[in-house]
Amino acid sequence: MNGLYALKPWYADRLAGLRRALAARQVSPDTLTAAGVVCAAGAAAALAWLPAPPAVLVVAVLLAGRLAFANLDGALARDTGRTTRRGALLNELGDRAADLLVIAGFLPLAPLWLVAAAAFATTLPSWVSLAGAAAGAPRRNGGPVGKTERCLLAVVAAASGWAVPVLAVVAAGSAVTAVVRAVWVWRALGRPEAAVAAAARERGVGTERAMATGRDVASEKPAVRVAEPASSSPRRRPSPSPAPSSSPALGSLPSEHDRSLPLDPGEVSGGITHTRPQSPADRGTRLRGAR
Template sequence: MFTLVGVLAAAAAGVAIWQGWWLPTLVLLAARLAGANLDGAVARARGVSRPWGFVLNEVGDRTSDLLMYAGLVALAARTSGSWVSTTVVWTLLAALAATLPTFASLAAAGAGAPRRNGGPLGKTERCALAVLSTGVPVLLPWVNALVVLGSIATAYARLRGSHAELTGDPERGAE
């Protein structure tokens, strides 16, 4: 239920972002994050956490990210006056880059490492940057660059730590 609430909030946030409504975007993305964070926490606290719940959580999180970025792409097109503008292309690149930290974490988890979170730019920071971009669309190109660089750095940090765990080489994780 929490996952569904998070995804629905992200869908509504996508519309709010597209329209440039920063305050509803803030509230809806906070609800998106609450849903994303409560689903697993409540399941673990109640002792009903299951592997399929993990899958649903991840699919819900990725769907929510895509819905948020759909709103940002629409905002970029609306404010630039074109669906083929540089800002739209960079927003699409930021959306793609934002998937890298999760890919890194899930690939390492598939190899037996714990599912890593953390790093300089996770979903909370992406949501905060989406609110900023909604309120001040002229910042969208700079925010996109930050998301690309921050996502690469986050993926690297997660892979570095996972490499150390999987190889038993703590020195490699500290580099």
């Protein structure tokens, strides 16, 4: 249940011309985030200090600007290729600050405990969404009482003066929204693709690439090279091929791979026996020495 958040694509299309103009003038997305916070502060001041019926126009215009800037800053960053991790952090902090400022506008109009409860409750849906995104689930937004609905309720309070009932609806609705998002995130994290996304994020692998391979990255383990066990018996290492002799008396020596010839015992070094083949000349010399 997305509530009024379902209208976001339509609203973004209405702002496309303004977004192009801002991009042409090279306006920073961080400036738009700050402008949204300023609009929220102005709406809170109008809600607190202006009487109920006349305050509605000022509050409605400023909160519409707050929602417009919240939509424009991220879209402008994506369109101009200026998305950064610091920008994402500033966007989240700006949203939370704007929400709390609007609730602070009820301080002269409602009991302090109710204002504090509403302020705390408005942060719960965002906590759940951010925790789910950190665990690998898609970012969850929307209602039943999300950011857009809270702004609309503030406009209702400015028009009617029903500060206490509106705050009670904001507090209860935000808590329900947090529960709805928590259930959705819990179910999303139980799906295999959520595990792949989380593992891909930890390994620095793109999620789409990990999903395209059809492998469960979460269950991937690094390959371990097992050393070959040493044999109990010494292994024979072939000696380098002897250089061909230029002596006509010896002629060509037999190849070291000719295992039909008897082998001289070689020296033992490091547990490895080196052998070399005996040539006919070597055998003749040994026989003459024996006699």
